[in-house]
Amino acid sequence: MTMKVYLDIETLPPDRSDAVISEQLGSCTEEEFRQLSLNPHLGRILCIGVIVERDHRISHRGVLGRNRETGCFHLDEERTLRSFWSLLRGFEPRRDLLVGFNLLDFDLHFICTRSIIRRVKPSLTVCFARYRAQPVFDCMWEFTHWRHRIKLDDLARVLGLESPKQDEIDGSRVYDLFVEGRHQEIADYCMRDCESTRAIYQRLIFNDT
Secondary structure, eight states: OOEEEEEEEEEEOOOTTOHHHHHHHTTOOHHHHHHGGGOTTTOEEEEEEEEEEETTEEEEEEEETBOTTTOOBOOOHHHHHHHHHHHTTTOOTTTOEEEESSIIIIIHHHHHHHHHHTTOOOSSOOOOOSSOOSSEEEHHHHHHTTSOOOOHHHHHHHTTOOOSOOTTOOGGGHHHHHHTTOHHHHHHHHHHHHHHHHHHHHHHTTOOO
């Protein structure tokens, strides 16, 4: 049984109420604080959007990191990471794929780094080797042949696909939306990125007919 896991994460700056973190932050500006959402050493994972295919059929689709009853994010990063690695049990690197956009440099790096910090042991050893498409298929690098970066929104438009950046929402607005309590909008945005990545992957392997 082959498995393909499409994923995308949304992140937040660190928790200001954490005394240790607060000491490390010092007198950073608001802009510097917000930029820490891109730093896996200090930032944190808010949620992980995943689509799991088994033998070309979707077996799981959803956003990890939310309470089922309320739909709100629970901010228990350890719990979110455990749920993610649990989904990947049985993943065979020689056969299966992790698929994402800028996956090697951001999402997977962030997930694995936070797993070490949170003492959550991954269910597989992630290969960060470059210039290959197995077991990690990074749609950004595969499209550009490892020559330059391109944004997900731009690539979707180039390929004639629907842009995931709707309602003027992108990664830079996640923190503000979270502060405003607009959790469903963040979850929807995260899943749009997953769906867009999946559609781009199908185009890249000429399987969109």
